[in-house]
Amino acid sequence: MRIGFFGFGNMGRAIGAALDSQISGLEFFIYTPSGSTPLLEIPKDLDYYILAFKPQSLEEFHFDFLPEHKIISLLAGVSLETLIRKFHVSKIARFMPNTPALYREGAGLLFLSLKYSKDEKEQTIKMLESTGKVFLMETEDQLDRATGFTGSGPGLIFEMARIFEEELNKLTDNKLPARDMIAQTFFGAATLMQNDSSRFSELRDSVTSKKGVTYEALEVFKENQLQEIMSKAFAAAYKRTKEFK
Numbered sequence: 001m002r003i004g005f006f007g008f009g010n011m012g013r014a015i016g017a018a019l020d021s022q023i024s025g026l027e028f029f030i031y032t033p034s035g036s037t038p039l040l041e042i043p044k045d046l047d048y049y050i051l052a053f054k055p056q057s058l059e060e061f062h063f064d065f066l067p068e069h070k071i072i073s074l075l076a077g078v079s080l081e082t083l084i085r086k087f088h089v090s091k092i093a094r095f096m097p098n099t100p101a102l103y104r105e106g107a108g109l110l111f112l113s114l115k116y117s118k119d120e121k122e123q124t125i126k127m128l129e130s131t132g133k134v135f136l137m138e139t140e141d142q143l144d145r146a147t148g149f150t151g152s153g154p155g156l157i158f159e160m161a162r163i164f165e166e167e168l169n170k171l172t173d174n175k176l177p178a179r180d181m182i183a184q185t186f187f188g189a190a191t192l193m194q195n196d197s198s199r200f201s202e203l204r205d206s207v208t209s210k211k212g213v214t215y216e217a218l219e220v221f222k223e224n225q226l227q228e229i230m231s232k233a234f235a236a237a238y239k240r241t242k243e244f245k
Ligand SMILES: NC(=O)c1ccc[n+]([C@@H]2O[C@H](COP(=O)([O-])OP(=O)(O)OC[C@H]3O[C@@H](n4cnc5c(N)ncnc54)[C@H](OP(=O)(O)O)[C@@H]3O)[C@@H](O)[C@H]2O)c1
Pocket: 006, 007, 008, 009, 010, 011, 012, 031, 032, 033, 034, 035, 051, 052, 053, 054, 055, 057, 060, 061, 074, 075, 076, 096, 097, 098, 099, 151, 152
């Protein structure tokens, strides 16, 4: 399989590494403005063309796609309609990956235009599964609404981890290996979530005894309306996604 990448930053590299580790005989053709391959040297007979630059770069990006080309766009929020209007190609898929794709642990959201045949659809899903789990979206709006949770999810979780680490360091005078302790706690909790299909609230309750240590901490979350804060954050992420339309 021969794949072209337009843009090869954090996400392009994560996807490229995941594909390369799972699919044999892959050939990549990479264009970035600061790279050594000119845009004109990207062949016109590749199996897929992956748009892996920022949505803000779409306006300045130009490539003469052919109508039969298959494009996979990673551009957050940019609609199929905008991409079809710009590139005159109808086989466009929108894929919203996240960076754990680097370790094939991504949660990727996929929306395919109706022009993909059944076989092409299966091939595309199989290829993208090299990056982790792929969740097929029925509508583009589902993809846009879920972007703040999965695409941005690792960033939000890293912020939580940073707070855990900083607070642990404060309480223990920097005497403990806080980073490792917190990374292992997040990893362990994620492992439980993957291996036990209970509701998250049940998993929470299973480690929370009335008036116990976890209970006291959770009460502070409740009193300070943590859920409302998170709700506002996800609404802001969705609003921003829609602005890229
Ligand atoms: N990072 C994430 O967690 C994440 C998650 C989900 C989706 N995404 C999506 O993935 C895409 C890329 O994000 P990123 O985090 O990988 O960005 P990034 O690390 O900033 O990389 C951007 C890449 O685009 C290239 N580029 C800039 N202008 C270009 C142009 N006009 N034509 C072609 N390439 C151009 C850059 O090349 P130079 O270095 O030469 O400028 C660089 O290789 C975005 O659309 C984003 O919405 C990212």
